[in-house]
Amino acid sequence: MSSLSSSRSSQAIVIGAGFSGIAAATELASQGVDVVVLERHNHPGGRARVFQEAGFTFDMGPSWYWMPDVFEAYFEKFGSHVNEELDLVRLDPSYKVWFTGESLDVPAAFESMQVAFESMEKGAGQRLADFMAEAKIKYDIGMSEFVWKPAHNVLEFADWKTVKQATHLSLFTSFSKHARRYFTDPRLLQIIEFPVLFLGAKPEKTPALYSLMNYADTMLGTWYPMGGMHEIVRALVRVAERNGVQFHYEQDVASIDANQGKVSGVTLRDGTKWKAETIIAAADYHHVEQHLLPAAFRRYDATYWDNRVMSPSSLLFYVGVDIRVPQLKHHNLFFDTPFGPHASTIYDDPAWPEDPLFYISAPSKTDSGVAPEGHENLFFLIPLAPGLSEEEGQREFYFNHLCDRLESHIGLDIRPHIVFKRSYAHAEFQEDYRAFKGNAYGLANTLKQTAFWKPKMKSKLPGLFFTGQLTTPGPGVPPSLISGEVAGREAKSWLEVGN
């Protein structure tokens, strides 16, 4: 190794090129800070990486483009425009829900959704409007103000109280109770409760303030960037580089170094040292705090982490078939079995589920570029408890189970048509992202793990900050972008006054 490569420096280092890391670096660079991103993989995106095989382009993680306003504001802020960077289409229907013996295309237009709700439960059309009006207030306040707080102390959130007193919003009651004040039909409840499943906890354990997610899903729409979700990553990297960020791949950080009681740089697994005045850790919080940081500077211990409610892991299948599957839409939720027993295996008594709910994304419905002509690109997802161990043949068992269930709905067995298949679960999440217990979406947004009660953005080691889906504001692509921007601001303040 040359002496040049064994010791390098930058004013700021960001560990990890997922959404939060790219955003943090862009925030710093846009404020004139010299910043490098060190990423262990050979391309950016983190959980939103991509791979190509047999003529298919598979997005590895996120498939729902929600909260378009967050992306718009992001590109605007960093000198571009979302329409210059992405070719977005609004999906209609937004998604399809498969119940036992029937299915519903959930339309993009709100009035049509009201009609669909009314047809399933008398009065539900108007109640949907009432529900959304309340959710909108939460979304507007939450997204304009509260998600942008670094959550250093609880006083930052004192205003929620004022808001609650003034408007009687449902904030801290359970989401499940809140939804039942409006709807009774189990199908409607499933539709209303599904967006909060993204937050990683049961609706009973999720605070009602997160009905803002319903506003995002229903009123702001479900979108898709042509080319695939990874196009977002490409766009973010372009914008970051234009702002001056430098990306370095295959840089596996092995430790965070301290000198005279503050952060001084990192050491890579190959021994290379990088010096910096500030570091933003955008890799999984648990991995960084427990494995990269000297013990004296850890705020949390193993017991703390064991007591966290992690959001689910997932069993994923990336499947290419040599036929079109006309019955499927772009997003398909299979709610054809009761969620209760499955939810119990995720959140109460971790186990492999018997009859799981599952999700299929078929981006080739919208985008002919992600599959060869006449083929379909299918992504299967079963949410699972984090930390499960796996037995030989288990993945195949579940894949066959899903194919049987799909066949029972559409009358077609896709198995003879498979030309490519790859599975992904806990072991890969652990290996690829050093994900604690193989979690997919970070930390669950339960009441006790919201805002101020999440792992802190600011480390005990001065000059080190955390960002990403395990800290504020939480899991999901838009929150990760916001998290990165907030951490970038914090690191910039540190460079100005704290250093």
Ligand SMILES: Cc1cc2nc3c(=O)[nH]c(=O)nc-3n(C[C@H](O)[C@H](O)[C@H](O)COP(=O)(O)OP(=O)(O)OC[C@H]3O[C@@H](n4cnc5c(N)ncnc54)[C@H](O)[C@@H]3O)c2cc1C
């Ligand atoms: C299957 C799945 C489906 C999802 N669906 C959606 C969806 O539809 N919509 C949505 O909004 N969100 C979705 N999410 C959530 C969303 O993808 C995440 O919240 C978001 O991508 C997290 O970004 P991040 O920056 O926090 O972390 P990550 O994307 O995990 O990035 C962390 C990066 O750090 C790197 N790294 C780790 N350790 C080191 C080290 N020691 N040295 C150097 N680099 C390191 C990793 O390689 C990785 O690139 C989904 C997630 C998954 C897994």
